[in-house]
Amino acid sequence: MPKIVDHHKQKQKVAQAAMRVIKQDGLENASVRKVAVEAGISAGSMRHYFSTQQELFLFSMTLIQERVKERMTGLQLNGSTEENVLALLEQVLPLDEERRFEMEVWQAFTVKSMTEPDLQPLNAKMYDELFQMTQYCLMTLKEDGLLLDHIDLFVETERLYAVINGLALNGILQPHRLPPQLIRSVLQMHLQSITKKDMSPS
Amino acid sequence: MPKIVDHHKQKQKVAQAAMRVIKQDGLENASVRKVAVEAGISAGSMRHYFSTQQELFLFSMTLIQERVKERMTGLQLNGSTEENVLALLEQVLPLDEERRFEMEVWQAFTVKSMTEPDLQPLNAKMYDELFQMTQYCLMTLKEDGLLLDHIDLFVETERLYAVINGLALNGILQPHRLPPQLIRSVLQMHLQSITKKDMSPS
Structure with missing residues (x-):
């Protein structure tokens, strides 16, 4: 069904254009007409994809959520538990242009x-999903006996959830003042402060 | 000069009305006309106080900054250093309706x-000022010999700045999920985790 695939791809293209407009001019200026111009399609064609600005916003939000999930499921989690937890949490921090933009x-x-x-x-x-992911990370550290006993x-x-959202903001x-390398250092230091030292041979 | 005082008071009243409209309807809907209605003055009178929406926004931002500073300078900082630091940081967390609204x-x-x-x-x-305040809190703890040595x-x-802004957000x-009492517990636990135990007689 190539037509349906094309339709979804085109919707994604329009949503990505919407996100660029939102980043550049703000949400209140992301009109259907302006997004159409940015996406390179006619205002009339927009109706085939989104009938209201709100539909466009909801689709764009879903697209961002999907991108975060895709990055997470695409990770090669074959390091130590601490390394895997760090890699997961780094997906929701502004460590590169893509994540910063999102x-x-x-x-x-x-x-x-x-x-x-x-x-x-x-x-x-x-x-909620971010919070659950944070919960999952700490549970995994605990189950592997890596979390300090008094925690x-x-x-x-x-x-941890406050550290993540605070670092992101x-x-x-x-x-x-807070470039990607320092964001990463703060998160690493935080995880080290709640985990046992020298659990694995160095 | 009662007229000047009145003028400033009236501006504050209008700015507070603006903040209520922003909270209720969003910034993009805080038109000069709508704010005038909320403040109970005519759209014509608005011109005596603010000639543009942007002026109104800038004044409202300044007002919030002043309120935070007033709360801080109004604190009776006569507790232990840890208690004083906690009291300062709590001024920028949504622990009551006023701070939540701001x-x-x-x-x-x-x-x-x-x-x-x-x-x-x-x-x-x-x-920047929030960051400097965070810096000041940690410096004070360090100067009083309360911070753990390895920090x-x-x-x-x-x-700490990420914890504060993350908890606020x-x-x-x-x-x-995160009511005021839990916000306070997280901050207390965080400060305990970086300070020495049993420094003062209990």
Whole structure:
């Protein structure tokens, strides 16, 4: 069914154009007409893909979520547990242009969701899944006996989740003070501070 | 000069109305007309206080910054160093309705600043000052000999700053999972994890 495939591909192309417009001009200026120009299609053709701006926003949000998931499932997790956990968490930090772009656009969706009930469920889903991923990382470290004994998993999960979202926000807002290498160092230091030393032969 | 005082008070009243509209309807819908209705003044009178929407936004941002500073300078810092540090940092976390309201509105300004160069300096100033406050807290703990010996102040400041901004963001977005008491517990646990135990008589 090449036509359906083409249709989905074209929708993705339009959504990517929408994200570029959102990053450049802000969500409130991402009109259907402006996105059509950026995507290189006529305003009339837009109706075949998205009938409202909101549909376009929802599809773009789903696309970002899919990209994050694809990066995670595409990882070669064949290192130590600590290395694998680090690799997973790094997928939601602005360590390269792609992730930075996604996160800047997502910040705009997050703020929009605060006053736009229709975007709220998809935005909440993203943060819930991020939280569950954080939980999963700490559980894996615990099951492998790597977590320090005194650690309270309940509070520790909230702390790691705050470190992740804080690093992401600060890395977007203040990239000169907090470049990718320093983001990575802070996360590594944090994981080291909650795990046992010298568990594996060096 | 009662007239000047009145003028400034009225500007504050209008800016507070603007913040309520921003929280309720989003920044893009905070038109001068809508804010005038919320403030209970005529659209014509608005011109005496703010001639553009941008002026109104800049004044509102300044007002939030002043409120945070006022809360900080108003603190009775007569506890232990750890208690004082905790009290300072709690001023920028959504632990009550006032702080939650400020932070939600500030999030909207932050995203707007990404595409609006005129708001950018004031937004950057807020985050710079927050970072300096975080730095000051850790320096104070270190000078009082309370910080653990192995701590790298450079990386540790970024970690604490990420914890603060992450808790603020997560507390706004997911208040049911992360209520004020848990925000406070995470911050307390974090400070305990980097300070020496039993420094003061219990």
